Amino acid sequence: MRNDYDIAVVGGGLLGSAIAWGLGRIGQRVVVLDEGDVTKRASRANFALVWVQSKGLGMPAYTVWTVRASETWAQLAADLKDQTGLDVCLQRNGGFHLALSEGELEQRANTLKRLHNQVGAADYQVEVMDRDRVAAMLPAIGPEVVGGTFCPLDGHVNSLRTFRAFHTGFKAFGVDYRPEHPVTAIAQSGGEFRLATPRGEIRAGKVVLAAGNANQALAPMVGLHAPMGPTRGQIVVTERTLPFLPHPLTTIRQTDEGTVMIGDSKEDLLDDSGLDLSISTVMADRARRTFPLLGRLNVVRTWSGIRVMPKDGFPVYDQSESHPGAFVACCHSGVTLASNHAYALAPMIAAGQLDATEVGAFTGRRFAAMATTGSGYY
Amino acid sequence: MFKRLQADTRKPVGIFVDGTAVTAREGDTVSAALLASGLDVRRTTAVSGAPRLPYCMMGVCFDCLVTVDGTGNRQGCLITVREGMRIEIQKGKREIGR
């Protein structure tokens, strides 16, 4: 029987879009099924870091995967520019985590040491810097900054423009993007998947679940497992200002447009329609102590978003044994890992087989075996 | 662009616009004083550098942004002039230190 599409990607955020774009790029007929205007979208509520340092404590394979993404991001930016004319403003000249006390710095240094001592972790440079060395690279720091950690692989990007570039690129690759098509049920029959949406059924030979935290409910429909542990994060955004911050930080970055984004908080509350002003205050206070001049800028927006977060913090990539052709992909770092999703994961999905040596560590079956939690981000 | 009423008896207030002395009146907003000054007081935007002047005069459009006494991006239409106030016409993005 002829399928409408080779592959249906459920979820049109950065993760689903990167995979769909990567599939379209190699000639697959793809449909992307997405939700509408008001839904929990990490793709428009993220911090836009392309980040390496401190990721992967508890899962050494994640360090390797992250470094690889960092290294192939420049190619992604170039390909998107060629295809769409859109500059996603990748800046990869190293990033900082700054500490406001000796205690914070020591804790940070210990975390990084443990991370790098893991067997199988990627070997890359991260430096613990004292205040003077930080000040030489970030002259605007305040007197309370005692030092920080610096990784030359870290960077950031314009994540909204990346999102737009993927969606613009869909047209050229013939990827069919369908918003307002939330998937309510998935069944496999006669060698194809049938996806139920309020606007009718979609048929495809394969299906990729890339619906963020909603994967938790979708995955069992095709014999997969993606337990999620979402958290809420808040961000404060200032008006545009002339460039003053040459490197991104884990919690402060200046965008290519000139605005300064300040984050990030972590709450168990999962309502992204409101926010806790007291949290904005704590973040603003720490930002001002880090860069005192920031205090003069006007705050023009604040928002909250729900992090896509697998239960242990690490990505889940898996394929179904009971429903061949069904895949699941979810991770916190949809920005950082976009290049891997487009260039590495998409071809595996097109071929119908995830490469165990590359992504075997990320199977969802790990949750059945172990109950450890690690450091998925920062 | 705008002219004053002959019968305006409010007290004069001396301000500086990019260093030029300008006589405003007590109760004027910064934007009103600028529009009555006869000077070229067009700012340029932070996005494209396009020239702008105040549009709404009621605090909602943010096209009256101006540097007042060393602080950038102030809403000129909501700030009342004070004697000796130093106003600079802002070109593009503000600087973080001002």
Added chain:
Amino acid sequence: MSAGPTRSEYDVVVVGAGPAGLAAAATAAGAGLSTLLLDENAGPGGQVWRAIDTTPVRAPDLLGRDYWAGAGLVAEARASGAEILQGATVWGLDRNLEVAVSIGGGSRFVTARRVVLATGALERPFPIPGWTLPGVLTAGAAQTLLKSSGLVPEGRTVLAGQGPLLWLLAAQILRLGGGIDLILDTAERANWRQAWRYAPGFLFTPYFAKGLALMREVRAKVRVVSGVTALSAEGDGRVERVAYTAGGRRETVPVDTLLLHQGVVPNVNLAMAAGVKHAWDPIQLCWAPVLDETLATSVPGIAIAGDGAGIGGAPAAVVRGRIAGLAAVEALAPTAVRRGPSMETLRVARDRAERGRRFLDLLFRPSRAFRIPDGDTVVCRCEEVTARDIRDAVAIGATGPNQLKAYRRAGMGPCQGRLCGLTVTELMAEARGMTPEEIGYYRLRPPVKPITLAELADMPQSESAVRAVVR
């Protein structure tokens, strides 16, 4: 100026000291409730009675009787015992009725048992080609300059648009000795077909006679071109010409100042950020809060009075303010001695004040050409996003204003959608073949007006908030 509120808790906090806010505060405080009235401007009066204490335009005839009518209510509010703070910008309000306010560069919270939002109206966006050029202002802006500083436009001046305010402004400019070269009337003649059956109600309102007199006064001195169907501002670095089409003919006139007006719409930002449910008003073509008889919103304890409750004009705003104030009194101090009119009397007064509104709404319904722009016309003035950009975003999958932000940053600048939101909703609705209600609006959050990071940083920090950030 930088003195803050004297207490941290009030029975009633009223936001906005225009007609509705003054009336609400006077009514609540008059019945003995502790009442705080917060207003962003230097003096009370809102837009309609702007600078009523300080205007240099003292001769009573110049600004007209409706303007000076505000003096009585300002005096009543001051005598009522309400604490009135000017230069106080409210930037946040939540379901716990915590009001975040910035005064003199510092912010604080005050809590209320009842909040009355009287944030009024703002000019409907008028997105024509060139509306961002220097020298193009809203008619309301010109009126503000006129009232608060006695300024009138100098050089060649054109007014374009429609509605009562345009004619009032024209008359005021002329009375103050200013010149107007041309009025370009964009009112659609076809609107009469919908409006005429409401005309009888309007004929018995004071607006009718006043409106006719104003138009006569202006037409005697200024050339008026009716039936304008297209309009653009042109010029290099500032407006130099206005091009318009009337009766199928395109004309261009030189200009130094172009004043635009096509009605006002509720200023919804604070209410929406507080979570108040709004609905699309298909007649007034804007969002308006969903309210009950006493102007209570979907959020318990928050009421909305004045034009923020749906455009009704100043006399209706006063009555609505009294209704909201009295509702607070009835809820918080049911046994208080009331000196003012009863709720029943106020409802009758409100009906009377709102009579004729439907006629005006329909007669001055702005045409599609001036609401839904094409091509390179800027829609979002802050982020400089054009109509074409928005249509392109729809073509690649933007379904509503919030996804549009992700694609194009529309509404993400400092004005927070006040100048583009309605246009975006209507443009996307048209592009997608849906209703504005289905398309929806930007999700708004505090601060609804910019505050400095230092102000935010100086607010109280809860223990749980520290735990959520420091790790």
